[in-house]
Amino acid sequence: MTVRKTHRTPLALVAGAAALVTLAACDGQGTTGTESSTGAAGGPIKVEASDTACTVSANTAAAGNVTFEITNKGAKVTEFYLYAEGDRIIGEVENIAPGLNRRLIVEASDAGKYQTACKPGMAGNGIRGDFTITGGAPKQADANARKAAATKSYADYVANNTAALEEQTGKFVDLVKAGKVDEAKAAYATTRVYYERIEPVAEKFGDLDPAIDVREADLEPNQQFTGFHRLEKDLYVTGLKPDSPQIADKLLTDVKDLVAKSKTLELTALDLANGAKGLLDEVATGKITGEEETFSHTDLWDFQANVDGSKGAIASLRPLLQERDAALVSTLDKEFANVQGLLDKTRVGDGYKFYNQLSQDEIKAFASAVDALSEPLSKVAEVVSR
Amino acid sequence: MLFSSALIGLREGLEAALVVSILVAFLVKTERRHALRWVWPGVGAAVLLSIAVGAVLTYTTAQLSFEHQELLGGSLSIVAVVFVTAMIFWMRKASKSIAAELRGKMDDALDVGPMAVLLLSFLAVGREGLETAVFFYSAVQTAQSDTVQPLIGFAIGIVAAVILAFLLYKGAVRFNLAKFFTITGVLLVFVAAGVLGYGLHDLQEAAFLPGINTLAFDASDALPETSWYGALLKGIFNYSQQTTVLQAIAWVAYVAIVLPLFLKPSKKTAPVPAAAAAPKE
Numbered sequence: 001m002t003v004r005k006t007h008r009t010p011l012a013l014v015a016g017a018a019a020l021v022t023l024a025a026c027d028g029q030g031t032t033g034t035e036s037s038t039g040a041a042g043g044p045i046k047v048e049a050s051d052t053a054c055t056v057s058a059n060t061a062a063a064g065n066v067t068f069e070i071t072n073k074g075a076k077v078t079e080f081y082l083y084a085e086g087d088r089i090i091g092e093v094e095n096i097a098p099g100l101n102r103r104l105i106v107e108a109s110d111a112g113k114y115q116t117a118c119k120p121g122m123a124g125n126g127i128r129g130d131f132t133i134t135g136g137a138p139k140q141a142d143a144n145a146r147k148a149a150a151t152k153s154y155a156d157y158v159a160n161n162t163a164a165l166e167e168q169t170g171k172f173v174d175l176v177k178a179g180k181v182d183e184a185k186a187a188y189a190t191t192r193v194y195y196e197r198i199e200p201v202a203e204k205f206g207d208l209d210p211a212i213d214v215r216e217a218d219l220e221p222n223q224q225f226t227g228f229h230r231l232e233k234d235l236y237v238t239g240l241k242p243d244s245p246q247i248a249d250k251l252l253t254d255v256k257d258l259v260a261k262s263k264t265l266e267l268t269a270l271d272l273a274n275g276a277k278g279l280l281d282e283v284a285t286g287k288i289t290g291e292e293e294t295f296s297h298t299d300l301w302d303f304q305a306n307v308d309g310s311k312g313a314i315a316s317l318r319p320l321l322q323e324r325d326a327a328l329v330s331t332l333d334k335e336f337a338n339v340q341g342l343l344d345k346t347r348v349g350d351g352y353k354f355y356n357q358l359s360q361d362e363i364k365a366f367a368s369a370v371d372a373l374s375e376p377l378s379k380v381a382e383v384v385s386r
Numbered sequence: 387m388l389f390s391s392a393l394i395g396l397r398e399g400l401e402a403a404l405v406v407s408i409l410v411a412f413l414v415k416t417e418r419r420h421a422l423r424w425v426w427p428g429v430g431a432a433v434l435l436s437i438a439v440g441a442v443l444t445y446t447t448a449q450l451s452f453e454h455q456e457l458l459g460g461s462l463s464i465v466a467v468v469f470v471t472a473m474i475f476w477m478r479k480a481s482k483s484i485a486a487e488l489r490g491k492m493d494d495a496l497d498v499g500p501m502a503v504l505l506l507s508f509l510a511v512g513r514e515g516l517e518t519a520v521f522f523y524s525a526v527q528t529a530q531s532d533t534v535q536p537l538i539g540f541a542i543g544i545v546a547a548v549i550l551a552f553l554l555y556k557g558a559v560r561f562n563l564a565k566f567f568t569i570t571g572v573l574l575v576f577v578a579a580g581v582l583g584y585g586l587h588d589l590q591e592a593a594f595l596p597g598i599n600t601l602a603f604d605a606s607d608a609l610p611e612t613s614w615y616g617a618l619l620k621g622i623f624n625y626s627q628q629t630t631v632l633q634a635i636a637w638v639a640y641v642a643i644v645l646p647l648f649l650k651p652s653k654k655t656a657p658v659p660a661a662a663a664a665p666k667e
């Protein structure tokens with residue numbers, strides 16, 4: 001009555017098993033696992049397991065993915081384990097039948113002492129062997145050391161630029177006070193370069209940055225127009241005014257103050273990352289629009305300086321970034337080079353074209369190159385704070 | 387070499403086939419054959435999925451971290467326990483309704499959704515499918531480069547497991563309905579307890595739960611998993627020679643709670659009339 005249907009049950013099971021066999025057999029033409037690269041240098045570590053021994057071909061490996069190729073030469077089914085300290089299982093393969101090769105890929109990211117174990121008969125504590133993972137993901141201490149190295153290196157960069165800033169500002173102020181307008185104009189852009197390179201640092205000191213670098217368009221009500229841009233207006237537009245010398249003196253005082261304060265500044269790696277990005281934002285909002293140097297049109301000098309400063313911060317972070325995200329570093333290199341290439345095209349003698357000499361197409365090209373660089377730069381902070 | 391691979395195949399095959407064969411017997415026995423068509427998609431999906439994932443892990447550089455693999459197996463096992471437990475009580479309900487009215491009531495009790503049948507089949511096969519598939523691929527690779535014996539052994543084991551599951555099914559359908567419910571129900575209680583312990587053990591191995599090295603007992607010498615009887619025990623009841631305390635507690639607790647509930651006599655445990663017994667072949 002129901003015999004036929006009853007038989008469908010086992011038949012289907014057998015068919016299922018047969019399908020499994022067939023399918024897997026068809027797949028056999030693929031690359032064998034032994035050839036697949038796993039990032040471990042020197043290929044997989046061979047483990048020869050028998051009923052009484054567990055021979056591991058290497059007892060150290062670099063951190064990362066470690067591949068073991070286990071062959072069971074014994075008569076008993078065996079297991080292979082990789083233990084971290086305290087017998088924490090990092091990885092295991094069970095059911096290694098006699099004659100079988102099995103592969104175990106483990107991710108061992110921490111340097112330290114490990115143990116390999118074969119368990120013939122899948123029982124007991126197994127035949128242990130010591131195993132060492134070297135190098136590897138930086139321990140927090142290493143990361144901290146790298147961050148310290150980065151901030152130290154950037155501090156040197158800042159110190160070099162602030163020293164130059166103080167010296168150049170002194171000369172520029174003297175020219176202004178002596179009424180030498182043409183020479184002061186010539187010194188204006190080249191002095192500002194040192195300021196623009198380290199602008200994120202300057203911004204750390206509350207009122208100093210506005211006093212030195214405020215633009216006329218951004219003045220708050222009742223705020224006095226001082227600093228570089230006030231002198232820029234005097235030199236390029238209105239001619240020197242009676243209070244220009246005082247403004248010049250104040251500028252030098254503020255700059256000296258800034259330089260003194262920057263020596264005591266404790267920056268973090270994250271500050272560097274944010275600063276590198278901040279400088280590019282400055283370019284996008286101020287220099288590409290021509291708003292920064294609205295009287296002198298020397299925006300491209302500032303542009304170059306901002307890019308240099310951003311590069312300086314990234315250069316300091318480079319070892320850390322290289323370790324954590326090498327792909328990001330090469331993207332940054334490429335985009336920096338792209339922006340620099342465009343800047344180089346606008347070079348005139350020792351300087352650059354003035355902003356009002358740029359074509360719309362050139363400005364567009366700058367804008368898109370800066371955007372393309374901003375994108376990877378915005379990822380740096382995340383990588384640094386990992 | 388052949389034998390030990392065959393035992394692995396037998397064990398893994400039984401783990402998958404046992405619950406499925408009881409389910410099938412149950413559906414056949416209670417004249418719910420139309421639900422059978424939901425069993426095979428569940429089994430098929432689990433097998434195909436295991437094969438596909440196993441292939442990806444074997445032939446590409448993709449990998450599943452050890453923890454994730456154990457978490458997956460362990461979680462699926464625990465979900466499977468929930469389903470098997472539901473099945474146990476569903477059977478109990480069904481067996482009680484037999485005495486009352488053989489048909490009408492039974493239809494209600496057994497009105498289980500196709501989805502439940504499908505999922506139960508899927509979980510029964512899928513929970514260990516990946517590990518088995520990966521084992522299978524390595525046997526295939528070894529066969530290409532070295533020796534074909536493990537592969538043959540594994541295939542023999544799978545076939546033996548299928549035959550055993552079939553025999554179990556044949557045996558089960560011989561019993562009269564009431565006996566069938568009791569026997570398969572009790573069997574399932576122990577199976578589910580084993581699956582629960584096994585799943586917890588996986589989670590302990592993944593360090594998701596503590597106490598992997600706190601053993602309740604170690605019967606590696608007395609009752610090794612590598613012996614044929616050990617393999618059978620493992621295949622059917624998920625016996626493990628090194629049982630952790632957590633595993634043991636879970637097993638005992640499950641059996642202590644579910645078994646009495648299942649066997650608890652209902653108010654009228656009228657012996658099943660002979661008419662209800664399935665005709666002997």
